[in-house]
Amino acid sequence: MSIVDNEGKFPSLTPDYILAFQFSNWYQSFARVSPKSTIIRPLGKDFKHYLESDSIFIPEGSEDVVVESTLSDDDGDDEREDTATAGEYFSFPELDERIRSVIREYKAVFPKLNFSSPKDASWVLPASSPLKCTSPADIYLLLKSSDFITHDFSIESVFDGCRTENLPVYDLELVLRKWYPVDSSREVRCFVRSDILLGITQRDTNFYDFMINAETQKTIKTTVYNLWKEVVRPNWNFPQKDYVFDLLLTRDLSGGHVIDFSPYAPRTDPLLFTYEELHEVLSKALQDAPARRTFLPELRVIESPLHPAATQSMPAYQHNRVPIEALTLSEGRNIVEFGEIWQEEATRAVREDDD
Template structure:
């Protein structure tokens, strides 16, 4: 029914355990300490089909501008160039209106699906306000341009580490989170195994000089431990006490907000730790029967620009970034215009290759 990975380094990975980290399952318990969010479901098979379809384009009617047809009035279905392809057309008027309603309330949103967010597609929207969506078209294009969200589209990929044929029902959901600027230097990832906070890692792998201050490090460790002890631990209701928490600390580092909860599993990046190292901490805790384990866990940070994990001046998700030609074509155009021009350029390139 489930699998134990690497001699107990990971907990039992069952479908029920994985589903505990679906946004709609954990968010209600932590809504008061997490950014305001709206969950939209069911989405329907046509929306999933849109996300899985080829090329990047927005559904008809999703942009807050008039969209002109690419078919002329005198098109009578006669002969066409051999290079003409049949394009799929999608329209989600009810979903558009639900998205617009949330945007009216939140002013701007950042979308995600059940588990994954499209951070790798930040190039689609202005760099001055990354991932900020103010129309349904923004939401769709951000999701459509992401490789990360494909994990959430099939039941097989969601439960890939669960060695069982007895898979539960799985329904795609769209999450719209209230957008606001994020200071990535205050993001941390926290690892809890067997109800013990075993480690804290800086989440953004850039060097921040304030992070090397030992007093600040102790403040972060104390704040994270208190947040876990007072808020996360008593409100985590799933039977397995193994999870990974993403936190955004406040400017004064005295408190924080829960950004996400992830499974303690190979699919979750351990960042500046390895899972083997975290397992060693757990083993020491289990062996020390005299310890109360109200200690401050280890915090790992990028302590130098030369740190081997530092990515200063290297674009995040650089393997997912768009070609420079797309950036050039997008200049001065809205999303619908960019989508149309980009498809025309792709078709032109195919014709030239042929």
């Protein structure tokens, strides 16, 4: 059994435990059952500086559409000088080419960093193809617009809660995953504690009527248990057997793909469970060892549109969305046009503040 905290609800957070959930550390063990992905690392300090800089700005040369400037040479120099002074002028030609080579292979990609995905920034790309990136500019804009990925910038935030002062070396990595349409109704989150699969919850908190069927629920529980027993459990190559993993089930619910792993810790959303409830399940399972051999985990779903957790009529991550001015500026414009106008508005706001 893992080393646990005083209350036993969570494993002890150590740097080694947290790093087990870094994408590059677990992906190779699960590559055959996970969407095809390419890892680019390490990323230079200038790229991290770009992600941390103020305002939304697309690096020069990252957009695949050639745009003719309406500025004179002198005006262009002045504009570039103003932008550079504000710390907003960046260019990553080598990274651009590496990204383009992956896009040529995959056709389209979905980016993430070491741990976090920019799902909260899906509004910046077409709603018909959420998070679908076909150029370096798409990727940069998506990452730059996300609050979620800021967790991965700082070694302090990554190892927050770890009981040590000797933090390891940590390098930022860019992950490009092959993009394909995802049916959110088939995404589930699964909780493993002390090498016991405790519970399963649907990830998307919308109501799906097919999920309330008893036979469907039994199929999901059986499929997830078998995937965990035959694929996830034997390939999880880290000492602590406490983790949360996300699956995308197949259309017939008979199989699934591993999407991500997260630490069994308060920072990971338990969704339709609470960690207190999961701890109660663990306690009962440990008390009845013979029953564990036939133990099917509990499945939690949104049982009606009136369920308190249901968000059917609410935009996802609405609290992470940008001000209405940004949405107005982006309407009817492509990425280049939006980036130029957003930059102009930001520059104008800075000048007004200075005045």
